[in-house]
Amino acid sequence: MIKTIENILKEGKIEEYQAEAKMLVLEVSGLNLEEILLGKKIENEEKIIELAKKRVETKAPIQHILGFARFMGEKYIVNQNVLIPRDETEILINKAYDLVKNIDSKIDILDIGVGSGCISCALAKKLKEKEIEILGVDVSLEALEVAIENINKLDLVRKVILRKSDVYSKVRDCEKFDLIVSNPPYIPLAEKENLQEEVKNFDPELALFASDNDGVEFYEKIILGAPFFLKQNGFLAFELGINQANLVKKMLEKKFKNIEIIKDLAGIERVITAQLK
Numbered sequence: 001m002i003k004t005i006e007n008i009l010k011e012g013k014i015e016e017y018q019a020e021a022k023m024l025v026l027e028v029s030g031l032n033l034e035e036i037l038l039g040k041k042i043e044n045e046e047k048i049i050e051l052a053k054k055r056v057e058t059k060a061p062i063q064h065i066l067g068f069a070r071f072m073g074e075k076y077i078v079n080q081n082v083l084i085p086r087d088e089t090e091i092l093i094n095k096a097y098d099l100v101k102n103i104d105s106k107i108d109i110l111d112i113g114v115g116s117g118c119i120s121c122a123l124a125k126k127l128k129e130k131e132i133e134i135l136g137v138d139v140s141l142e143a144l145e146v147a148i149e150n151i152n153k154l155d156l157v158r159k160v161i162l163r164k165s166d167v168y169s170k171v172r173d174c175e176k177f178d179l180i181v182s183n184p185p186y187i188p189l190a191e192k193e194n195l196q197e198e199v200k201n202f203d204p205e206l207a208l209f210a211s212d213n214d215g216v217e218f219y220e221k222i223i224l225g226a227p228f229f230l231k232q233n234g235f236l237a238f239e240l241g242i243n244q245a246n247l248v249k250k251m252l253e254k255k256f257k258n259i260e261i262i263k264d265l266a267g268i269e270r271v272i273t274a275q276l277k
């Protein structure tokens with residue numbers, strides 16, 4: 001079966017045809033690789049073939065074809081209204097967790113640009129022993145609809161709340177946070193044409209692009225407002241685009257201390273964290 005699907009995808013010029021064929025067969029059949037290799041009967045072969053053909057015809061990302069993406073051990077519902085969670089974001093989540101894990105009182109977190117909800121949900125899961133409240137905001141109502149589904153599915157309704165807000169516009173003056181975390185849109189609009197077709201055509205523009213030349217407008221907005229919404233000694237944690245670490249570091253230096261930059265496996269400066277002075 002995997003070979004059949006590989007052939008459909010290969011003929012349809014899907015670059016990662018082997019990995020995607022395996023993913024389609026395993027996810028849709030519900031069997032593991034060993035069971036497949038031992039020849040266990042696959043009940044829904046027709047469905048798998050239909051999805052492979054859809055992948056070829058539409059060129060939509062495999063996660064849109066399946067309706068979900070796996071991220072940090074969980075399945076997240078995704079569609080054209082949210083960014084598909086990226087592996088790099090795990091670095092941000094792990095670092096954000098390290099910053100707050102030793103706080104003994106209730107932990108309040110603000111996630112700006114919540115999208116599918118993957119950051120908020122993964123943090124809530126990692127901090128399950130703690131008393132926490134995460135406020136996830138997004139300017140896109142359609143994205144919030146996906147996030148609420150994921151929060152419900154992962155049974156996190158008591159820990160993660162959502163609000164439509166343009167950055168801080170609907171965050172109340174009285175709300176103060178131990179951590180503000182964000183994976184904001186950071187691709188300069190001018191780079192749109194250089195993006196992979198799948199990203200350009202299927203990830204929502206609102207999730208990808210910043211309107212300035214360096215792609216740093218959201219970092220600037222979030223950093224400027226952060227001293228007002230952070231508790232004493234509170235933290236900021238951002239995912240970064242390529243070559244943005246120094247620009248963002250400069251923006252942070254006036255009001256923040258303990259600035260740390262973390263590289264991803266490819267050696268790209270991917271995450272920056274800081275603490276309010």
Ligand SMILES: C[S@@+](CC[C@H](N)C(=O)[O-])C[C@H]1O[C@@H](n2cnc3c(N)ncnc32)[C@H](O)[C@@H]1O
Nearest residue numbers: 113114115138139140166167183184185206207
């Ligand atoms: C790069 S995506 C990140 C989504 C998710 N947090 C993740 O890491 O996969 C950025 C998110 O910011 C949201 N966004 C864009 N402009 C915004 C704004 N002005 N205020 C709040 N959220 C915004 C987008 O709708 C999108 O969901």
